[in-house]
Every structure is written in C-alpha cells, then in structure tokens.
Amino acid sequence: MNGASREALATAREQLDALTDNTSVAPAKLADDLASVTALLNREGTLRRALSDPAKSGEAKAELLRRLLGGQLGADSVDLLAGLVRSRWSQPRDLVDAVEELADSADLIDAQRRGALDDVEDELFRFGRILSASSELRAALANQVADARAKTGLLHSLLGGRAHPVTERLVTRLVTAPRGRSLEGGIEYLSKLAAARRDRMVAEVTSATPLSDQQKRRLGASLARIYGRQVHLNLDVDPAVLGGVRVRIGDEVINGAIADRLDEAARRLAG
Template sequence: MNGASREALAAARERLDALTDNTSVSAVALADELAAVTALLDREVSLRRVLTDPAQSADGKAELVARVLGGQVGGESADLISGMVRSRWSQSRDLVDALEELANIADLTAAQRSGALDDVEDELFRFGRILTSNTELRAALSSKSATGAAKGELLRSLLGGRAQEATVRLVGRLVSQPRGRSLEAGLLDLSGLAAERRDRTVAVVTSAVPLSDQQKQRLGGVLARLYGREMHLNLDVDPEVLGGIRVQVGDEIINGSIADRIEDANRRMAG
C-alpha cells in the first residue's frame, strides 16, 4: 500500500488494538465478521468502489455501511468498518486488503491472549515447509476446480486436533479465499503478522544439521544486535547446505554455507 492507504490502514490497526485491548471484546468474533466483510467486498466491486470514492462524503459512506451491514455484524465491527470507509484509500482494493489483514490480526490476538501465539507462528512456518515439499497437497489446496468447502474440509482433516485453532482458522481462510495469492505467499504474510504481533522479526535459518540450543541463542543474539530488535528463528534443516548456515530476514539473505561459497566461487571463475 502507498500514501493514503498506508495511513488509513495504520489508523484502522490502532482502532483494532484499542478494541482488542478490552478482554470483554471477542477477538475471534471480530475476526469472523471482518473476514465475512472482506469476502463481500472482494465480490462486490461496485460497492467497494463507492465506499472508497473520495467524491462521496465520509458520512454518506458510513451510512451506507450501516445499511448494508446492519444486523449482520456486531457493533464493534460496524464501528471499525465505518471508521475505515471514512478514511481515504489510494485504491479500492486496498480497503479489502486492509480488512483481511485486520481479520488475521484479530485471530492472532486471540492466540496471544490464550498463550498460543508461539505455537501458531511455528505451525504456520512448518505448514509452509510441508506445502513446499508436497506438490500433490499444494495442488489440492490450490485447485480452482475444488470448492472452498471441499478444500476447507481437507485442511481440517490435516490440521484438526494437531494444530492450534487460530492456525486452522488462518490457513482455512487463506485456502478458501486466496484472492490471487499462492499459498506460500499467503503463509509468509501470516508469519510476518504473527512475528509483528510479538514485535519480533522472523529469520529463516537453514542449516545442514539441527542447531543446538546454545547455537540458537548465540545466533539469535547476533541477529538481534545486527537488526536492532528481537529475532524469532524459524529453523529448517537441509543437508544440501553442506555446512554453516543460511539466514534470510525478509528479502535479505546472509549466506554462510559451504554450498553458497562454492557456488559463489564457481560464478567468479566462470566470469
């Protein structure tokens, strides 16, 4: 998002945080309602264009929200969405993206309240690795011919009873409403939101053999000093690394493996 949309999303996130700071507000209910409105506006292009049209009055757009959603969502969700349509959005689709992000944050907040956020973060990462290695599963969950209900049932058979409820809900929405993204990209976005919820940055660490607890603590400390904030390590083992480690933080890759050094040397000799 750029410009006005980024500011509008930041304001909406602040309002959501204020709502969920009150433990009497159900974060799960908020997530469900925001997700339902996301699906509605994703389908109804003309409606979302009206709700983001800068030529329309802010009050008029808020009144339209009240008419469309009246009785369909709770007061907290209605107030939050009314505030969002009063804001200025650079593109109409940005409003839908923002609503989806708020729904995911609400589910992560519920996980944080129950002390399950660490588990959810790890489960999202592990499921992403499973999809990467299992092309048949990825194809089944990404199939355009299968209904969202069928894909959701498959997902529940895989994760039900084996993962946190928030993980099942988050991945389930991604599978049933991918909105043009790959599952891997969607899972990466969810992992980033989970890490941000804990005010941490995710570092994907790939090593030839599992790291010891002491090595993980040392690496986490080094990365925290390097990036100026606490790091959460998502650990992956790949024998092809040969030795050392490879660390990826966002788009930045820190190559420390023998395989990378060999590849780099080969490129230099070839050049």
C-alpha cells in the same frame, strides 16, 4: 499500498489495537465478522466502490455501512469498519485488503491472548514447508475449480487436532479465498503478520544438523543485536546446507559459520 491508503491502513491498525486492548472484546468474533466483510466486498464491486468513493463524505459512507451491515455484525466490528470507510483510500481494492489484514490480525491477537502466538508462527512456517515439499497437496489446495468445502475438509484432516485453531482458521481462509495470492505467498504474508504482533523480525534458519538450545539462544541474541529487534527463529534442517547454517531475513541471506560472523558484525556495529 500508496499515499492515502497507506495512511488509512496505519490508522486502522491503531484502531484495531486500541479496540482489542479491551479484554471484553472477543478477537475471534471480530476476525469472523471482518472475514465475512472481506468476502462480501471482494464479491460486490458496486458496494466496494461506494464505500471507498472519495466523492462521498466519510459520514455518508459510514452510515451506508451501518445501514447495510449493522444488524448482521457485532457492534465492535461495525465501529471498526465505520472508521475504515471514513478514511480515504487510493483505490477500492485497498479497502478490501485492509479489512482482510485486520481479520487476520484479529485472529493473531486471539492467539496472543491465549499465549499461543509462538505456536501459530511455528505452525504456519511448518505448513509452508509441507506445501513446498508436496506438489500434490499444493495442486489440490490451489485448484480453482475444487469445492471450498472439500478444501476445508482436506485442511481439517491435516491440521485438525494437530495445529492451533487459529492456525487452521488462517490457513483455511487463505486456501478458500486466496484473492490472487499464491499459497506460498499467502503463508509468508501470514508469518510476517504474526511476527509483527510482537514487533519482531522472522529469520528462516536452515542448518545441516539440529541446533542445540545454546546455539539457538546465541543466534537469536546475535541477530537481535544486529537488527535492534527481537528475532523469531523458524528452524529447518537440511544436510546439504553449506557452511553448516543459512539464515534468511527478508531478502538478506547469510551463510557459513553464522554465530561467529554475527558476533563480529555486532561488534563492528557497536563500534
């Protein structure tokens, strides 16, 4: 997003956090409402354009939204959406993207309240690895002509009872309404969104052998010193990894004797 849309999204994120700081607000209900509005706006171009029209006043757009959706959504959802449409958006699709992000964030807030955010992050990562390893599963879930109910059933057979309900909801929405994203890209987006709930970075760590608890603590502490933020480790094992360990954070990849290199880098930065 650029310009006005970026500012509007930042404001919307703050409004979501302020709203869900109130423990009487149910984040899961909020997520369901926002997801249904995402689908509506994605489908109805005329409504999407009307609610993001810069020629209309913010109050006029908020009133239109309340008139159309006020009786179908919870009051908290309507208030949040009214704030969204009052803002200026560079293009109508940015509004839809923002509503979708808030829906996913609300589900992650639900997981956080339940003390399950770490589990959801790990499950999203593992599901991404399963997708990468199975071309048949990837093809079945990405099939654009397949029935959404069939995809939902397939996902439930894979995740139901094995993953946290928030993980299943997030993945199901991604698969049944990808909105032009690849499955791998969507999983990566959700993982980053989950990490952002704790203002953390995500490091994908691939080692030749499983890391011990002490090695994980040392690696996490070294990365935190370098980046100045808590770093969540997504762990994978691949005997073919050269140098014993490979760490990827965003576009940056570090190979080799990782703990020693990180400790040295941290000392240099501190100096």
